[in-house]
Amino acid sequence: MSEQVAEGNGEFESVLAYLKEARGFDFTGYKRSSLMRRVRRRMAQVGTEAYAEYLDQLQVNPDEFVALFNTILINVTGFFRDPEAWEYLRAEVVPRLLAERSPDESLRIWSAGCASGQEAYSLAMLFADALGVETYRQRVKIYATDVDEDALRQARHATYSSAELEGLDEQKLEYYFEAQNGRYGFRKDLRRSVIFGRNDLVQDAPISRIDLLVCRNTLMYFNAETQTKILERFHFALAPRGTLFLGKAEMLLSQNRIFEPIDLKRRVFRKASNGRASYNSSFTHGMGQHRGLEVPITERLRELAFAAGPVAQLVVTEDELLAVVNDQAELAFGLSERDIGKPLRDLDLSYRPLALRGLVEQARLERRSLRIKDVEWRRAGEIVWYEVHVNPLIAKDDTLMGVSVVFHDVSGARQLLAELERTNRQLESAYDELQSTNEELETTNEELQSTVEELETTNEELQSTNEELETMNEELQSTNDELQTINDTLRDRSLDLDEVNEFLESIMLSIRAGIIVVDSDLLIKTWNRGAEDLWGVRRDEAEGTHLFNLDIGLPVTDLRPMIRTAVTDVAYENTVMINAVNRRGRDAVIRLRCAALRGPDGTSHGALLTMEDTAAEV
Template sequence: MLYQDLLINVTSFFRDTDTHKYLKEKLFPKLLKRKKPGETLRIWVPACATGEEAYSIAMILLEIQGSQGSTIPVQIFATDLSENAISKARIGAYTKQELETVSPKRIQRFFTKADGNFRVNKGVRDMCVFAPHNILRDPPFSRLDFISCCNLFIYLDTAAQKKAVNTFHYALNNDGFLMLGKSENISHSTHLFTNANNTYKIFSRKINSSAPRLPDLAPRFAPQTAADTPVSSAPSYKSQNNSLSSNSLDFAIDTVLLSDFMPSSVVINHQLEIVQFRGTTDVFLTHPKGKATFNILKMARPEIAFELRNAISKVIKTKHRFRKSGIELKINSTVRFISVEIVPLKIEWNEPLLLILFTEQEPAETYTAQGNTGKSNTLAKDRRIKKLEQELASAQADALTLAQEQEAFTEELQSANEEVVSSNEELQTVNEELETSKEEIESANEELTTTNQELQTRNDLLNESYEYSNAIVSTMHEPMLVLGKDLRVKSANKAFYKKFGVTEEQTEGVLLYDLGNKQWNIPALRELLEDIIPKNSQFYNYEVKHTFLNLGEKIMSLNASRVIQKTHREQLILLVIADITEVRHLLIEKELKEKALLHKEISERKTEKLKLEKAVDERTRELKEANEALEDKNKELVNMNHELEAFTYISSHDMQEPLRKIQIFSGIILEKENQQLSDNGKKYFRLMQQSAQRMQQLIHDLLAFSRLSAAERTFEHINLGILIEEVKTEFNETILQTHARIDAPETCVVRIIPFQFRQLLHNLIGNALKFSNPERPPHIKISCRNSKYDKLKIKALSPSKEYCHITIADNGIGFEEEFSTKIFEVFQKLHGKEEYSGTGIGLAIVKKVVDNHDGIITATSKLDKGTTFNIYIPASPKK
């Protein structure tokens, strides 16, 4: 555990932007261009930590191949000492914070979100091979084109750096490149590499024949035996002029023996290439004519080449040493008998190695043209016959071995054939499964079509219900208001606006008692209205006599009852106003006539009385009919409210369910059947998803807008800076992408409804980021201060209150000043949806939140000069 903790795993994606840009635009295209068809681009990333550097290089290469249409295979070897880091790299899962340096475009293309993290796609992972590795001890990779070893040398001493550079020189091709960190260099190994780009620390490999063929590694040999243990020398002694230790003496003796009595030998790999020479080998090996080669069979003399091939084959197969004696080698007129011993080297290396020892077995014989006796002739023939018999027995054994290998190969071929047949059956099964999947897709498509038709039908019903309810309200002759729980006007019909000569902007969101010249601010009426929702009460024919603006003195009859919207869980008050001024004047006229009749004769009075009573009865009947008509209108309003409740229910539930099905089914098709869909089919499914998402957002915003009135108004003292930081966290990714700057006060305590004001900040800051000028980074300034009315001098504010003035200003695209009030209307958008997305409800929500705080909001702007929102809310709660 301590060892793992000591390892340094500091890395990130695209750590050096400029360097990776150079790799993408210059170096990697050059490496891919010089690769021939069938060749592989091989890259090594030592000390890769948790894999970010390797995956960054893989993403860059995929982007290059996509733009150039290259099909050259790429293989990236990524190694590290830490097995824990390698395990994480193989999984390829990273948090959002670890991807801060990756662009959203790359995240969308190369990552898949899973379990709250982002995982590298399989196509990128398949390019990378992760393995534990020590570059100072373990054998390196070979035939590499590029090595990225950034910020490793800063942790190594000079000796270790030299050793690592030697390893990299061996691993790279002649035209390969090495990249180091910005603070690293290879000044101690300039004979191996030359500087290709000093800015980005990229070096090219020199073709250096003096460099060792194999790097100077520390191979792990088999445990030392007793025979390998140095024998201690005799006790050391000292003389007056000379002093020599036993170790120095042993080393000197070993040096003489190795230099003068080294047996003729070579080291080869399994490709039969000679790696090293030892001793004098010119008696056994020669240089063949033609192209230079280190192949042991081509360099061996013809007399020993065949035996050498068989012996090497046996050692590779058995992995045991093998000795072949009695090989006759004739050089000029001299015949030599030699033996060949092949020993597998048991060391850890990047490839297996074999040691071949050549030794002379018997003294050489010299043949002359004359002088040979008959006895010598006979002995030579006997020796020759014996040798031939031995070679015949050896050839028979080789033939038997070859037959056995042929038989084993035939069995393996038969087994492979059976596997091919089995694979064909599996492919047939897969084909059947694909057919089944196709049928399932067709079925899902039919379900989507049916769901779409149902959604269209529901939408038509919704439109019909809305139009029907709207027609009822608009055709009523009596003025009507819908009040919220806080007695602010939520809506009014056309009769109200016509009767009192006001506009929607002057009415909606305004407290009932502040309408007009505050004609409704009557204590008794306030008491009645404030009791309706808590006590579920109602009242009829409450009369108000007042001099109204534009109307003069009028007598109004008020009728009110509670209305509940179940879907929004909102309680409203329906207030109907009837002008009974003429009725009251008729009653007064009746009283005057009655008094006048008192002065007339009794007969005339009786006659007139009868006439008057008849007129009174007629008037009474008319009043009764008027009251009955008013009650009928109240019932119509109740029915209309029920229909509005049904409309809200449909919006929040029935429409969202089909939308979710459309998104789920279209997502399944795009994910699982992507290969079977045409480009147009993929396009239409994506358009379907986008349309469903926009409609779902619209429904969500409508519900949020309507809930603002139903929500409980619980005020709290809150530091505005905390809410601003929470909103900035939500837009963190957008802020990083656009390099936005948000200046806000650290401390500003206000009395607000926290969740509503947080929604206000979210909408205004989100709009400032969305509608920013692409030519400059967004800059948002937020300020907050308390001011009295005499400093603000805004008519809509109360002179007796102190207000908190909050300003939110940006440097975005702005808008024309004529739209400064229109932007707060529902569904109001000043820009096309192709340029900027949205539902047109965001600023309407902002306006309603400010209204819920008994405040006002204004907007000032100029095209391309930014926008400033001024918010004024009471600095203390309303009494």
């Protein structure tokens, strides 16, 4: 059984080695139990049981990397997650951090393991509340990093659903977010101060000069050795007395006293002023641990190293006497060995390029490091900019030995920063223009896509119409041929039709009864001789006239219902006796028969009225 476990572990290590070799992700520092559990979960999802089999699948299916990383890197996050700790950060940590820095000093914040960005934007809201939006935009930079590119992509987009904003109070939601197509986007003017980038805490170099480092619920995924390495990198990243904010489930496992607890319950720590991390400090360890060197030689080496230092540096005693000056300080400020032992107040350096005595006294009394930025010094017709660090020198027995003053020449960096800021402004402007252009292009693309679809539909309809027209053309040609044949036939039969018409006319003249035929619009189509004799209206006067417009002795308006029924009902037929006045002005009783005029198609085409004077019959 133990051999099987060992074999399984070996195969699992092969998977980790392949991930590091193929994709550059080094998971060897993660806790094996958690890591194996998550890899096994993904293996179960794809239906594989052996690590070797799953390694084959990774080699043949590149898309499987993404699914595996999403399973390993569980990005559980939220806005102001663990509210009690964030409230402590707001009420205690941020005010102290601001009080320790000058009003114009910039603030650098690092959100390590930022996932999809909620933690970084929570920090942005926290400092915007504390400083005000305008000051925040001028002073604060938030660096948000993660190894998960998909999470970083979502974080850069800065839009969240209602469910992801659950728990955020209405005031913050309304002030810091804007509704965008059913989602909520973080304010663009504050979004620009948050810089997202990929950073592997195990392999990549840390960001430096950080005032507040937030890394919550990330260290817990690493083993103790890897956690120690990461914490040493964090120690290097933080500025003097910088603050570290961890998750509630995490503790500092490093045995080095490189961080001091501020509040253990909320997992807030401060960079220890006398702590020493091993990151990037091989020179210090090499000198202190080499026992073969004699003490005088070591002291001489230290003096030479101090004198040859690349930055201007000097040391004053507790009594403010100049004790040590290196070569760079002598060249920069015109000092020499004759000035050693003189009181600082007697030297020009005490008041230029800055009021140094007050700073030395403050560092000595408060026993804390001071950093003064943007110190201008005119030398030999040129302007040099310094960042001055004033550090108290405290012995192991907590005795104050003196104060070290270091002048860092930041002229080049200042120029680069100015160029960088100018470039950033240009990039931001270009980004806004590109964003606007991109949105316009997306809109235009959608419109073009819609137009293409409409044109395709129209083309199909035109194609169908063309086919129908071709069919109709063939039918019309055939009909034309038939009509030509019918026309020839009708021409041959026209004489026969004239004879038929004459015959029908003879019949109508022979019938004594009055006959009136109307069409469906009640226009008179036939008016025979009998009708002329009854009512005294000639045929040419009656035909084409509306029946109800005739001024005759027949009360046609009383017959309206019966006639309209005959027009619409093909089966209608009725006979009535009505009182009328004939053409001679005499009263007459008329037998009137009304029937529908049946057409060949079986529908009513009008009405047929037959009228007889009953007195004439007697």
